[in-house]
Amino acid sequence: MHFKNLAQALIVALLISATAFSQKSAGIYLEILRAEDELRYDAAIEKLLRHSDERIRVRAVLAAGRIVDEAAIPLLASILEKDRSEQARAMAAFALGEIESIAAADVILKTLREADIPAAIRSRAAEAAGKIAAANADNESAKKLGEAILDTLEAEDQKGEKQDVGTVLLALTAALRARAPETDFITAKFLTNRNARIRADAANTLGRIRATNANDTLREMLASDADPIARANAARALGAANDKDAGEILLRAATADVDLRVRVSAIRAAAQINYADAAAPLLNRGNRLLEIFRQKAKPGLISAEKNELLEIASALGRLLTGTS
Numbered sequence: 001m002h003f004k005n006l007a008q009a010l011i012v013a014l015l016i017s018a019t020a021f022s023q024k025s026a027g028i029y030l031e032i033l034r035a036e037d038e039l040r041y042d043a044a045i046e047k048l049l050r051h052s053d054e055r056i057r058v059r060a061v062l063a064a065g066r067i068v069d070e071a072a073i074p075l076l077a078s079i080l081e082k083d084r085s086e087q088a089r090a091m092a093a094f095a096l097g098e099i100e101s102i103a104a105a106d107v108i109l110k111t112l113r114e115a116d117i118p119a120a121i122r123s124r125a126a127e128a129a130g131k132i133a134a135a136n137a138d139n140e141s142a143k144k145l146g147e148a149i150l151d152t153l154e155a156e157d158q159k160g161e162k163q164d165v166g167t168v169l170l171a172l173t174a175a176l177r178a179r180a181p182e183t184d185f186i187t188a189k190f191l192t193n194r195n196a197r198i199r200a201d202a203a204n205t206l207g208r209i210r211a212t213n214a215n216d217t218l219r220e221m222l223a224s225d226a227d228p229i230a231r232a233n234a235a236r237a238l239g240a241a242n243d244k245d246a247g248e249i250l251l252r253a254a255t256a257d258v259d260l261r262v263r264v265s266a267i268r269a270a271a272q273i274n275y276a277d278a279a280a281p282l283l284n285r286g287n288r289l290l291e292i293f294r295q296k297a298k299p300g301l302i303s304a305e306k307n308e309l310l311e312i313a314s315a316l317g318r319l320l321t322g323t324s
Contacts, residue, residue, distance in 0.1 A: 028056055032063045041069035049075050054085045061088060065095025070103060077107040080121075090120045097128025100135035105145055108132065112148040123167040126152045130174025146180025153186050161194070168198050176205045184211035191217045196227035203230060207237030215243045222266070223249055228259035235262060239269025247275035254278065255285045260304055264311050271315035279319045286312040 028048065035045050041064060048060035049072075061079060064072040073096065080092035093111065096104040111117060111125040126149055133145040152171045156163040168190065175183045183205070190202035191214060203221065206214055218241075221234040235253055238246040250273070253266035270278040286309055293305040 025053075025056065029059060032059055036063045036066050039067050039069070041067045041072050045072075046075060049079065054088060057083070057085065057088050058091050061091040061095050065091075065098035068099050070099060070101045073099065073101060073103050077104065080107055080111060080125075086118050086120055090118075090124045093121060093124035093128050097124070097131040100131050102132060102136040102139050102141055104128070105132055105136075105139075105141035109141075109144055109148055112152055119164040119167050122152065123164065123170045126167065126171040126174045130171075130177035133174075133178035133180075142178070143180065146175075146178035146183075149174045149178050150180055150182060150186045153190070157186075157189050165195055165198065168193075168195075169201055172198070172201045172205050176208050179209060183209060184213045187211070188214035188217065191221060196225075196230055199225065200227060200230040200233045203233035203237045207233060207240040210240045211237070212241045212243070215241055215246065219243070219246050219249050222246075222253055222262075228257075228262050231257065231259070232261040232265040235265035235269045239265075239272035242273050244273055244275075247273060247277060250275060251278045251281055255281055260308060263308060267308075267311045267315045271318040274319065276319060279316060282312050282316055282319070286316070 028051075031044065032048065035041070045060055045064060045067075048056055049064065051057050051060065057079075061076065064076055076092045076095050076099075080089050080096065083089050083092065093108065096108060108125050108129050111121065112129060114122075117125075129145040129149050133142040133149075136142045149171055152167065153175060156168050156171065172187060172190065175187060187202050187205045188211070190198050191206075193199050193202070199221065203218060206218070215238060218234045218237050222231050222238065225231050225234065231253065235250060238250060247270065250266045250270040253262055254270055255263070257263050257266065267282065270282070289305045289309050289312070293309065296305070
């Protein structure tokens with residue numbers, strides 16, 4: 001009986017302690033939110049960046065990034081390099097990217113060059129490198145950051161099936177921001193990746209930088225990739241590349257693909273490359289859609305057919321003007 005009472009007393013004590021800690025934590029989080037709202041980086045936030053509780057440290061690190069004050073960079077850099085928490089280190093890399101100061105370039109470069117860095121930290125460091133490089137494009141360190149991003153993608157590509165998907169995705173976006181030389185060449189390697197999201201993001205990156213080096217692969221991707229977002233992005237990339245040899249494939253996708261997103265992207269791309277032979281088939285497609293729309297139309301209804309019709313009308317305007 002004595003032990004039962006003792007156990008109950010211990011449970012009560014633990015509950016009281018947990019409640020007190022919870023109330024104290026709530027006050028700390030409120031303090032962090034206020035600092036964020038006021039964009040105030042001060043001694044109070046610095047103290048919380050050194051807090052013994054990992055959750056509070058991580059939240060304070062995020063706040064330091066959102067406040068966007070270069071005064072936070074030395075302590076955030078120290079956390080990135082030395083903190084015992086992987087989550088805190090990853091968040092520090094993210095926060096440094098949010099600040100976008102070239103003053104953080106060295107620690108980000110050092111992190112990306114570490115051979116055994118955990119994937120969660122490497123991915124956020126790559127993301128930060130892209131943000132910093134984009135915000136400081138004329139700085140020599142921005143070029144080094146761009147090269148480090150591409151090195152990260154190369155390293156992941158060489159891992160084959162063991163590559164970290166999160167790192168690849170964030171590094172592809174970072175490469176788009178940094179736009180280092182050979183971004184097109186390195187990015188094209190991921191068009192045939194086993195992961196559909198990676199293939200789609202690689203095609204998006206190539207389209208955004210108007211790359212022309214991967215048109216053959218993009219055409220094949222549009223024709224046969226199982227993922228509709230990957231096909232749609234391939235169509236956009238072909239349009240951005242002004243690939244005159246993609247006309248037939250774009251027309252086929254524009255009129256026959258089962259996914260609306262792919263058809264719309266292909267319609268736009270066909271007009272973008274001024275593929276004149278697309279005019280008549282698109283007009284026929286438009287007439288069929290118009291009939292379906294009339295049969296289904298209800299007051300206030302914006303159907304998929306109507307949206308596709310508008311895309312076709314816009315494309316025909318460009319194509320017919322170009323062939324007149």
